[in-house]
Amino acid sequence: MRLVFMGTPDFAVPALDALVEAGHDIAAVYCQPPRPAGRGKALQASPVQQRAEALGIEVRHPLTLRDPDEQARFGAINADAAVVAAYGLILPKPILAAPRLGCFNIHASLLPRWRGAAPIHRAILAGDEITGVTIMDMEAGLDTGPMRAKAEVSVQRKTAGELTEELARAGASLMVQVLADLDLYPPVPQPEEGVTYAAKIDKAEARLDFTEGAVAAERQVRAFNPAPGAFLELSGERIRVLAAQIEPVSGPAGQVLDEHMLIGCGGDALRPTRVQRAGRGVMTADELLRGFAIPPATQL
Known part of the structure; x- marks a missing residue:
């Protein structure tokens, strides 16, 4: 497939690698712009940008996707689908509608539990014994779209860093499976029971x-x-x-x-x-x- 990949932190890197290894054509990578980091506050590219550049893939980091010109530029890619993993920007409707098959998100929880920004932290704080990843179709709501597939991961006594690495690998593998045959993974609406929200960490x-x-x-x-x-x-x-x-x-x-x-x-x-x-x-x-x-x- 001709894909757009949208992600920023370390969590998203295994998915980018897995999609490339599976033979997909990554037409462009979208991520957050370089940010000041370290004692010298020098601008530092995100992990996804660094990996994409090493792979020779075009990187784009617009400040917003609400600009009509930016939306037109995105649409001009003529992607079959977009894969999103912890990107960091809300996707407006014109972006969601642009790829032929839509936009798929790798979310680090077993939806509908822990919709929102910090599902891994919230799962640990709540004492969840099991968490996981969900591949979902994206829509305008906050992690409310229909689900394609899930994979469970045991929390045990793992740190957020350890759990993030494990969930990233699980999500990357699952995303490749789903894209290999979308008919095997039809979208299923999320249940109304069991919804919780993972607020951003203060x-x-x-x-x-x-x-x-x-x-x-x-x-x-x-x-x-x-x-x-x-x-x-x-x-x-x-x-x-x-x-x-x-x-x-x-x-x-x-x-x-x-x-x-x-x-x-x-x-x-x-x-x-x-x-x-x-x-x-x-x-x-x-x-x-x-x-x-x-x-x-x-x-x-």
């Missing part, structure tokens, strides 16, 4: 809340790893917690309970195992404590 949500219990705090650690990073604050300094484990020790919420940074959560306690100070490398909690005193009875 960085303030990454502050560890020990009053909600150790289970909820440990989910925060995994859900916000690698970004934005779950954190606690002490003496005006923010300390990121990248990994932690739950221990059956009772203690006041937010109070340090021993010499190794065990933190009370009311019932069970949370023990950070990998942490990071601002401007420093990742270290164990004990390595942190050798240069940053957090004595027992400290209230976080």
Whole structure:
């Protein structure tokens, strides 16, 4: 097929690779424009742009798709279909209608659960045991289109980063299967029951809340790893917690309970195992404590 691929972050790269390997003609890749990144704030191309350029595919990154000229330019590609994976822009009706077969989205949840911007984070925070990917036909609503196929993935104790990688691979494979024979995967309307919305993550949500219990705090650690990073604050300094484990020790919420940074959560306690100070490398909690005193009875 002659395809347009629309995606921006690492999550979308396996799908682009899989479509190329399957022999599809990728006429153009759409992604978000380069953004300032790093300490020098130099412009950095997105992972999808970098991969597309390495593959020799034309890259476009318009600021909006609502401009009639941009819509005409998109339509002039004469694509059979568009494949969308975490692109980052809303597709207006003229864009959705342009490809002969329509636009297909790789969504990182088992729809209709977790429609919206942050399905992977929300699944972890909610304690879902199973999540997955859904291939769906795109329409004007927010992830409301009919579904073509699903693939389940176990959440277990994975971080958002680990789960994203696994879901990206699953979505790429499933998208190739669907495009190989659309008749085998007819569109099925989403059920009205079970709809939930995955709101965009606010960085303030990454502050560890020990009053909600150790289970909820440990989910925060995994859900916000690698970004934005779950954190606690002490003496005006923010300390990121990248990994932690739950221990059956009772203690006041937010109070340090021993010499190794065990933190009370009311019932069970949370023990950070990998942490990071601002401007420093990742270290164990004990390595942190050798240069940053957090004595027992400290209230976080």
